[in-house]
Amino acid sequence: MDVDTARARFTELRGKAHVDPAELDEIWASLEPVRAVDMVGNWKGDEFDTGHKMNGQLQAARWYGKIFKSINEVEPIVCYDEAG
Structure with missing residues (x-):
């Protein structure tokens, strides 16, 4: 599967209420x-x-995502603060 097909598939799965982990x-x-x-x-x-x-x-923790500062330094859980 190429990247564009994968993105299209993810978009399709986004529309589902529940996703089977096997699909991912x-x-x-x-x-x-x-x-x-x-x-x-x-x-x-x-x-x-x-x-x-x-x-x-x-989502409840206001998770943003991750920051890979380098290949050896990662902040795996980055959350929004009160100011966003």
Whole structure:
């Protein structure tokens, strides 16, 4: 699966109330790996409702996403503060 097809598939799944984790695994498994250096930067996160017991918890914590400062330094949980 190419990146454009994967993006289209994610968009399609976004419209579903519930997503089977196997559907997401199928997409991830079909994509080529990326180089660690390509991950450096700010990444906005989101979630699919897979029925996992943690669904909704990141949103409740006002989670933004992750910041990869370098290939060796990552802030895995970045949340908005009172000022946004």
